[in-house]
Amino acid sequence: MSGPPGRELGREARSATPAPAQGGGLTREQGAAVLLVGLTGGIGSGKSTVSGMLAERGAEVIDADHIAREVVMPCTPAWCKIRDHFGPGVLYPDGSIDRQALADIVFGDPGKLALLNEITHPAIFERIAERLEAAHDRDAIVVLDAALLIETGLAQRVDVLLVAHSPKEVQVERLAAKGMASSQAKARIAAQLTPEERLARADLVIDNTGSLEDLGRQVDDVWRELERRLAEQRGRAG
Ligand code: ATP
Numbered sequence: 195m196s197g198p199p200g201r202e203l204g205r206e207a208r209s210a211t212p213a214p215a216q217g218g219g220l221t222r223e224q225g226a227a228v229l230l231v232g233l234t235g236g237i238g239s240g241k242s243t244v245s246g247m248l249a250e251r252g253a254e255v256i257d258a259d260h261i262a263r264e265v266v267m268p269c270t271p272a273w274c275k276i277r278d279h280f281g282p283g284v285l286y287p288d289g290s291i292d293r294q295a296l297a298d299i300v301f302g303d304p305g306k307l308a309l310l311n312e313i314t315h316p317a318i319f320e321r322i323a324e325r326l327e328a329a330h331d332r333d334a335i336v337v338l339d340a341a342l343l344i345e346t347g348l349a350q351r352v353d354v355l356l357v358a359h360s361p362k363e364v365q366v367e368r369l370a371a372k373g374m375a376s377s378q379a380k381a382r383i384a385a386q387l388t389p390e391e392r393l394a395r396a397d398l399v400i401d402n403t404g405s406l407e408d409l410g411r412q413v414d415d416v417w418r419e420l421e422r423r424l425a426e427q428r429g430r431a432g
Pocket residue numbers: 235236237238239240241242243244341368369371372402403404405406409
């Protein structure tokens with residue numbers, strides 16, 4: 195990576211503010227630093243479980259899926275564009291977006307998927323940048339939990355790309371325990387990046403094949419490594 199890419203999101207956020215902070219990037223005037231960690235993985239690989247464990251150890255978690263829902267709330271600019279381009283069939287009677295109806299339209303239609311992404315991605319990126327820009331008066335490890343981190347290009351803007359990995363059978367089994375039919379789980383896994391594609395991009399990997407205890411131990415190791423990298427970043431900034 196050339197330089198800390200996580201800084202790019204900080205820069206975007208500051209370009210919307212009148213007076214850029216001294217020091218550049220995500221480094222705060224007070225000398226505090228932020229390490230931006232992108233967390234991704236296949237469906238049911240354990241992203242939420244890992245982000246919860248990282249939060250317990252002190253990370254600030256930004257849930258991209260939550261933000262993706264926020265930016266299409268009724269009457270937001272993205273919601274208006276979706277209504278105009280995709281029609282009233284993608285709205286529930288109360289005006290909220292019927293995400294399944296929208297997913298059905300864009301699934302297998304790259305043009306429509308690209309249009310939806312053009313509408314939603316800038317709004318999502320802007321909201322993430324706002325969250326990062328929100329004052330940090332202390333050093334922070336910020337985890338951006340995003341299923342489509344690599345696909346959306348956000349992975350290029352994080353300081354550390356952390357991948358949660360589970361073998362396909364384990365994904366299907368855990369999704370079944372959450373009530374998803376095995377055929378649906380397999381279809382969704384098949385529509386995602388392959389594990390090889392994801393792992394090739396990873397800076398750090400958590401293998402979530404085993405027990406929650408095993409996962410906790412790996413998260414401890416990852417947390418120590420993130421703290422080390424944050425200290426390094428702080429040293430560079432100072
Ligand atoms: P999604 O892609 O659906 O958002 P996810 O990648 O965030 O899923 P989780 O929700 O964290 O994955 O995990 C999927 C399911 O597997 C959850 O019910 C979770 O409690 C369970 N789970 C995760 N890791 C383990 C583990 N090591 N042992 C047992 N169950 C686990």
